[in-house]
Amino acid sequence: MSSQMIDVPTPDGTADAFLAIPDDGGSHPGVLLYMDAIGLRPVLREMAEQLSAHGYCVLVPNVFYRAGRAPVLEIPDLTNAESRETFISRVMPLLTEHTPQRAFSDAQAYLDFLTVRPEVRPGPVGAVGYCMGATLALRTAATHPGQVAAVAGFHPASLATDAPDSPHLLAPKVSAEVHFGIAEHDESMPPEAVARLSAALDAAGVRNTCEVYPGTVHGFTMADTAVFNQAGLDRHWDRLLDLLARTLTVG
Numbered sequence: 001m002s003s004q005m006i007d008v009p010t011p012d013g014t015a016d017a018f019l020a021i022p023d024d025g026g027s028h029p030g031v032l033l034y035m036d037a038i039g040l041r042p043v044l045r046e047m048a049e050q051l052s053a054h055g056y057c058v059l060v061p062n063v064f065y066r067a068g069r070a071p072v073l074e075i076p077d078l079t080n081a082e083s084r085e086t087f088i089s090r091v092m093p094l095l096t097e098h099t100p101q102r103a104f105s106d107a108q109a110y111l112d113f114l115t116v117r118p119e120v121r122p123g124p125v126g127a128v129g130y131c132m133g134a135t136l137a138l139r140t141a142a143t144h145p146g147q148v149a150a151v152a153g154f155h156p157a158s159l160a161t162d163a164p165d166s167p168h169l170l171a172p173k174v175s176a177e178v179h180f181g182i183a184e185h186d187e188s189m190p191p192e193a194v195a196r197l198s199a200a201l202d203a204a205g206v207r208n209t210c211e212v213y214p215g216t217v218h219g220f221t222m223a224d225t226a227v228f229n230q231a232g233l234d235r236h237w238d239r240l241l242d243l244l245a246r247t248l249t250v251g
Helices: 042-052 081-097 100-115 132-143 167-173 191-203 230-247
Strands: 002-010 013-021 030-034 057-061 125-130 148-154 177-185 208-217
Touching: 002 042, 002 100, 013 042, 013 100, 030 042, 030 100, 030 132, 042 057, 057 100, 100 125, 100 132, 125 132, 125 230, 132 148, 132 167, 132 177, 148 230, 167 191, 177 191, 177 230, 191 208, 208 230
Parallel strands: 030 057, 030 125, 125 148, 148 177, 177 208
Antiparallel strands: 002 013, 013 057
């Protein structure tokens, strides 16, 4: 496996991104991996490399590139719960600025860049996301239904709300198989929101699982934070690798 930081051209500038590819000279399915709100950092690069070792070409863009190259904000010791919460509050303006319109435009640029690389096999790709990245993965699948065959989102936030642009309303446009690994304790995805999300996907005929991971809180996959849960991370890998193996051709 080899990896590098690269630049991805977009309509609004240049997004710095991390690319991990199997180092065997062959071509492999592409996976677009969306970061959590904390941003592109070592733990996400490590996760991309781990996924690549299973036979995927993985692109992890800095979603906040309009505000600067990663790290856009200086990242404190996130294993301290108070520091993590303070940092998340500083990130919120960046989240607000990343509108659905920006997400749709960026998704096109990321997919265009990923799918023309010689290491990426022609055919469907996967979209994976963490926290806010789960929303971005779902939006990407909805706007590229013939191209995205798998969506996986872990500890997603606010996927089913009363807002007119709530992500769950995109379900009729999604043709991918979908898995959401939801934290058991997460104010942004309470049981009623999980039920609304699942109902929307079912009604649209989307093959899906909305699974609550026991004993977890929002952010549980991130090993560099105070909310990390090893059992939750392990379950995440089981579900993610199974999904990609079913929907993308590896070999």
